[in-house]
Amino acid sequence: MSDRSRFRRMITRLLALPAAAALGIAAAATASAIGEPLDPAHAHNDYEHERPLLDALDHGFTSVEADVWLVNGELLVAHDAWEVQPGRTLESLYLDPLRDLVHANGGSVYPGWDGSLQLLIDIKNTGEATYAEIDATLRRYQDMMTRYVGGRVRPGAVTAVISGDRPLAAMQAQRLRFAGYDGRLGDLDSGLSAGLMPLVSDNWGNHFTWRGDGPMPAAERAKLADIVQRAHAAGYRIRFWATPDEPGPARDAIWSELLAAGVDHLNTDDLAGLRDFLAGR
Template sequence: MVGLKGCLTILIGYVIAVCALFSSKGRNPSLTDWEKLKDQTISKIDNFGLTGHSLLELFQDNLAVLSFSDGQYHHKHVSLYYDTFKEYILRSASSKNCVPVNSAIAKLNRDVNPMPVHSHNDYWRKLPLFEGLAHGARSTEADVWNIDGKVLAVGHNEAYLDPIELTLDKLYTGPLLEILEEVNCQDSGSDRKNGVYFNSPETSLFFYIDFKSDDRELTYKLLIEKYFKPLIDSGYLTYYDMKKDEIVWNPVTVILTGNYPTSLDVLDNGNDDGYFKSNQRFAFLDAPLLNLEQKFSILSVATTVSFNQLMKHCGSDFLKVALRGHMDSDEISCAKKFIDEAHELKLITRIWGAPTWPANTVKAISHQIVHDLGSDLLNLDDLFMASTLI
């Protein structure tokens, strides 16, 4: 494979060559010429074979050329970088050609293995959804706000929402449907759907939906009927089979967290046989790690606790551990009991809110959370750092 610096050199050389061609014709390049240059440059990226972190770096370093479009530098969604990257990633999906080996998923993580990492506050990233998948993160997260009972906007703070462009469908469910359709276009003769990891198509993406609005029942209704229905209809969501009393795993597993509804009457739309009367429940509750009950073995697939809550329950606190730079043996022994209890109920575990500074402390505690406690999802903002700690 060509090294990253080599790829950049090729791109720069390509741009220079095209510009020289324009000059030789005795005219200035038009907007159409630049559009052609951008399209040709983007199409050549596939030949480099870059995926994962290297692909992200390539786009960031060459954004000026890759993003050129008729003089309009106003981004549509998250940023110009996001728009350009999304256009590249979904080019093959929009072509409707059935070639999974050249799919968006192949571009994102062909040489990346899934890693037990949660993409915390994923919507804050430069490339929501795509950045996490490019690093192989097993879990992602979107905070949703109910806007006038019609739209679920994604964002951390209600004061900075964009209910037109930064919505759950435009950032997450829409792209997920496109890339999943692209790798499930062939008739394999099997009911199993291929997922979002090239090297492990059977691995499910955990998709945490953090309810922020007060009207949680209406938020849930919108979530299921408007945003997840296309994924449900295509068989891409994990569900609880109410007749067989078992979980059927599919490419995306939805976990409700935050201010979510807990009543089965709401979760199943008042039906004994599920929301759509199919004997299936398509959303799972984020169970409280410190207060687990047997019922969560069928209501949940995951359980969560904050690092501070866990340490307090073990007679310590966040500050003590942060100043020390690591958990001591008593803290580890106590915390591990809760992790083990969750595993007995077949729940994956996630601990959020661990120290984020300095780097040595982050690395030490993250290593302990994964290897000493046995927690399943490492909750880190820095995905590249996380990939070095697993």
């Protein structure tokens, strides 16, 4: 089906739907028409942008981060407890528009893309109880989710990964899961399978002193290369948070070294800045 025919079909669907549902698909259609997917681009605290998820997709991001709080049985998205607002749920901000996109684009988030968008869900409170609600919620969207069955991975259009207050034992006990576990550098030699722990993330400043000023020290460059090599040998992806994020030469130097070492996700709040940096390369 041509893009024009697909667009006409979507408009027909919009006219036949209730207003709320139509708005969701319309937003998804807009996002699907803009942006070229950039594999390393991770939107840190994505929900703080004017249009959560959709701004990131407009800029080609393939990984987004949502902090969630379990409040009265709802998964509310916010950085701090005092910022939670009714209606800003994991479903309304992320899962519903992603499902609209996946259905509109023939099974992928970006048209014609064969990748899986990473949804990093950072649990902020009551770890195991919050995870149980996340698990129940993701099961309602299982048609688009990557699933983990008995150690095997069945890729989907969206891959959820649990960060923050992560209940490892509860996740290990599940034969069927719809999310992976976000490890730390201390887990590199744990022997955990990539089918349980697909991602390893850590605070840059806890392991490196270089902040992008001048050349990267040779010992730290070697340390970074070793971390990435060990992670990839075990099948894990690597991400660092708290890297310098102010526009300028220091940030570009950090990003350049991370890319050269093979780090999988570059963490930023500056969507346009990272898109332009990657486009320039």
